[in-house]
Amino acid sequence: MNVPKKVRLVEVGPRDGLQNEQQAIDTGTKIQLIEQLAAAGLGYIEAGAFVNPKWVPQMAGSAEVFEQLKRAEHVTYAALVPNLQGFERALAVNASEVAVFCAASEAFTQKNTNCSIEESLQRAAAVIDAATTAGIKVRGYISCVVGCPYEGAIDPAQVAYVAKRLFDLGCYEISLGDTVGVGTPIAVSQMLAAVSDNIPMDKLAVHFHDTYGQALANILAALQLGVAVIDSSVAGLGGCPYAKGASGNVATEDVVYLLDGMGIEHGIDLPQLASTGRWISALLGRAPASKVAQALAADIK
């Protein structure tokens, strides 16, 4: 087993977590969420998305979020961008990094970005060229790495193909997304084995949604293979607008508790993070999806 000693958590709550919320969330609340996450020790926060606001209205105010945010020195504030237009918007508000996104499924790519996989890779290439010129690092996401809401099971070879293309284009890290949350540890391990034939494990991240309650088991499988970057969302917020019924990302609180149990360093203050999760969940009118946050609140020892 190659379990890492230290893990980097990529907090996607303010973007992936909020993008699918139907109720309006004001800019001040989004900023407060990001600032609280930074105060809890998160060093990488995806703070917004510069996508077409007609497609994802909740992310329409991302420019204001980036402009008004009080930035902490230890934090990378990343923005999701689908194309050059999105990159230019992110650059204008001084995003520290950007992330491009593709999928391993043709049907999902069409629904999510209105183009083919090949065209999405060309858009990513244009963003990477412009970002390189501007001195900005680019992360790459791949959705539907285990299953697709439209195509069903996805062949690990197809994930490996798209991952290698994105990596060769210049993404410094590839985040592998189980968008629907259908994966189980064996399927995830097979997918990671295929992808890591072409890309070193230390350039891979995992991004699990918890629809079927498998996210932590999948993370454990990924950690045992040496993956050291995990995407998660405070309070388990989230869901993709183009993956109907898919639940939120794995809760950051739950990942932190798992890492503590394995003696893996992460740099997060769990009680403070759980308090942020309770605050944002209360604001959204629900309990945190994190079991750890619920157990801490009930003082279960």
Ligand SMILES: CC(C)(COP(=O)([O-])OP(=O)([O-])OC[C@H]1O[C@@H](n2cnc3c(N)ncnc32)[C@H](O)[C@@H]1OP(=O)([O-])[O-])[C@@H](O)C(=O)NCCC(=O)NCCSC(=O)C[C@@](C)(O)CC(=O)[O-]
């Ligand atoms: C990709 C597009 C833009 C193509 O959308 P399109 O409609 O095909 O774009 P277009 O190039 O034909 O342009 C149409 C209009 O969109 C505008 N436009 C074009 N680009 C932008 C932009 N960047 N920002 C603002 N406006 C933009 C453009 O200016 C034009 O405006 P009009 O002339 O009609 O007024 C659209 O499909 C889109 O925005 N899709 C994003 C969908 C999305 O955000 N999905 C969720 C994020 S991905 C995800 O959650 C998965 C992930 C990453 O978390 C991992 C996982 O869990 O799997």
